[in-house]
Amino acid sequence: MQTSWIRSAIAVPILGLPLEAAGTTHMPLSSFTQLMENERRHRPTADAWRSGEAMQLESLSQLGQAIGNSRNLGEALKTFAHGFPLLQSNTSVELSIMDHEAHVSYRVLDPHIWPRRADAELSLGLIRGICARFGISRDAVLGVSFEHEPDGATRDLVQHLGVAPAFGRDENRLRLAVSALSNRPVVARHDDYTASWRQLEQALRRQRSDTDLSARVYSHILQRIGHGPASQADTADALGISERSLRRGLAAQGSSFSEIMENCRRMQGYALLTRSDRPLSEIALLLGYSDQTAFSRAFARWYGVPPRELRRSGALEESVIR
Structure with missing residues (x-):
């Protein structure tokens, strides 16, 4: 990101x-x-x-x-x-x-x-x-x-x-x-x-053309997590390109939609775990997991410990407010 x-x-x-x-x-x-x-x-x-x-x-x-x-x-x-x-x-x-x-x-x-x-x-x-x-x-x-x-x-x-x-x-x-x-x-x-x-639209188009596709995908997924669909099809439609163009464009940048989705879930989930008191079941739902078990497995794979232990440890990530 x-x-x-x-x-x-x-x-x-x-x-x-x-x-x-x-x-x-x-x-x-x-x-x-x-x-x-x-x-x-x-x-x-x-x-x-x-x-x-x-x-x-x-x-x-x-x-x-x-x-x-x-x-x-x-x-x-x-x-x-x-x-x-x-x-x-x-x-x-x-x-x-x-x-x-x-x-x-x-x-x-x-x-x-x-x-x-x-x-x-x-x-x-x-x-x-x-x-x-x-x-x-x-x-x-x-x-x-x-x-x-x-x-x-x-x-x-x-x-x-x-x-x-x-x-x-x-x-x-x-x-x-x-x-x-x-x-x-x-x-x-x-x-x-x-x-x-019209001038505003021209400025926005210039900015979009100067922004990496992966950065635009990161932004869209983070905007949609917990608020609506963030599938590959939905993302491609929001960016005004086909799914094939999305896959090829990300591959050219050494990335993929699934990789970016995983990174977004990891970042957002860590923030919610360590800087909020939301129940784990609610965090899992917000991140788009089918159930809390799938969420716990993913976080154990990423951090080596389950979400509850990560929350109890009080681990800190760089943040404006601690």
Whole structure:
């Protein structure tokens, strides 16, 4: 799995560093989240959320331009979710409709960077800031949930949000009434949305062409594990290629779909075992195993000990939060 990244032009200003400090176009996402966590640890407030709310669309390049030209909030949030891969790799952002509510979810897929606190608060704050551009008041937010557990920053965050977040959930999520999606921008648009969407699509195509096929497969499988089908056929369809092209392309890179699937299960399973208290049966189901026995056999083969012993040993893998 390739190193997860965030665009330096976004990360460096958030961290309060001069742009020259970036050095390269991309910054390792693990470095960014670690620096964010260190700052949050010393200042346990809602600063990360506020930074997200205050982020200027201009800093988001083509994506920010398309969001700014959106004709309503629904279009803006759909654009944000679609174009987010330009800002950060191995990340899932989705807009969905459930029971008359609009849900915007954010999830870093890389198991080495899970769970996170400051990064999640920053990202949901950015989504909230986009909503504000379409006249959504703070009290119009129906609910907020986080992957991380409550800690010393909870009180300040609750006071700022005006709603008590839910913690320890599967995804970081912001909920709105579906009716809010029709809201028009507070400030009139200056450019054509269709043209900015076209530019966004061109940028996404260029990025996809520069990304190894194996990296794209890793990202898709990690996004689907525990959330839907992640078969070879499903993956090929999602990437817009045939199963034969998928097999041949991965073979040319010295890999295979089954090998990548196994690596994803191993990484995600290790993270769930050592950094969560989920029952083993639930982890097995999330990873796509037919039963807990198959899951236990796989982990005993990989690590030399069964899952229960691995969990009891308290073994540590590199992670932002320990």
